[in-house]
Amino acid sequence: EAGVTQSPTHLIKTRGQQATLRCSPISGHTSVYWYQQALGLGLQFLLWYDEGEERNRGNFPPRFSGRQFPNYSSELNVNALELEDSALYLCASSSDPMTGITGYTFGSGTRLTVV
Amino acid sequence: AQKITQTQPGMFVQEKEAVTLDCTYDTSDPSYGLFWYKQPSSGEMIFLIYQGSYDQQNATEGRYSLNFQKARKSANLVISASQLGDSAMYFCADYRQGGKLIFGQGTELSVKP
Numbered sequence: 001e002a003g004v005t006q007s008p009t010h011l012i013k014t015r016g017q018q019a020t021l022r023c024s025p026i027s028g029h030t031s032v033y034w035y036q037q038a039l040g041l042g043l044q045f046l047l048w049y050d051e052g053e054e055r056n057r058g059n060f061p062p063r064f065s066g067r068q069f070p071n072y073s074s075e076l077n078v079n080a081l082e083l084e085d086s087a088l089y090l091c092a093s094s095s096d097p098m099t100g101i102t103g104y105t106f107g108s109g110t111r112l113t114v115v
Numbered sequence: 116a117q118k119i120t121q122t123q124p125g126m127f128v129q130e131k132e133a134v135t136l137d138c139t140y141d142t143s144d145p146s147y148g149l150f151w152y153k154q155p156s157s158g159e160m161i162f163l164i165y166q167g168s169y170d171q172q173n174a175t176e177g178r179y180s181l182n183f184q185k186a187r188k189s190a191n192l193v194i195s196a197s198q199l200g201d202s203a204m205y206f207c208a209d210y211r212q213g214g215k216l217i218f219g220q221g222t223e224l225s226v227k228p
Contacts, residue, residue, distance in 0.1 A: 031214065033214060033215070033216075035216075042206075042218050042219070042220050042221065043160075043206065043208075043216075043218040045215035045216065045217075048213065048214035048215065050214070055213070055214055056213040056214050056215060058215065088158055090158070090160060092160070104160075104162070104216065105162065106152075106159055106160035106161075106162075107159065108157060108158050108159040109158040109159065111158070
């Protein structure tokens, strides 16, 4: 069974540009979660999508947005990039959106560097 | 604010010995779930073990066990018979309604040969 796949693995952008990160969940998983892991700040919850709808978002500005497609894959868009957006962005998926007790399965992440 | 605390930024352990990684949580909810993840240098977060607040017994998964002390609000991870491949960052996390995990700051474990 293929795990959660994220692309690209590395992304370098200039301040002010837009970045698009992609995530494919495990087959059969309908929920996708995005987390930001910035140096010194730990992992911060960004967004949760389930069945194509945004269900919850963390304390991030509106320039962080995304969507979930009918095949349950997801995109995270970051507009007007700032230097502090440099981080590892992790995507996770689960088949049990209400409790999460099955454990999220994470991908290997996209490392975004803003210069 | 509800949070997860990992007080050990770094730990060293000799190969084949056991090690305990500390985690305390702060929640007023009667129902919650606690996770431990391993993050090697590759970046992927690997699920290790889960403990539900109503579980009667401490969770175990192979060499990993969770020392769950509800009254103290602690959920320490015990790794038995450490291996060189156990060297990684370890994160404790608390599941919240709304699909999100609240992570601690992590503990970097180094296993010495």
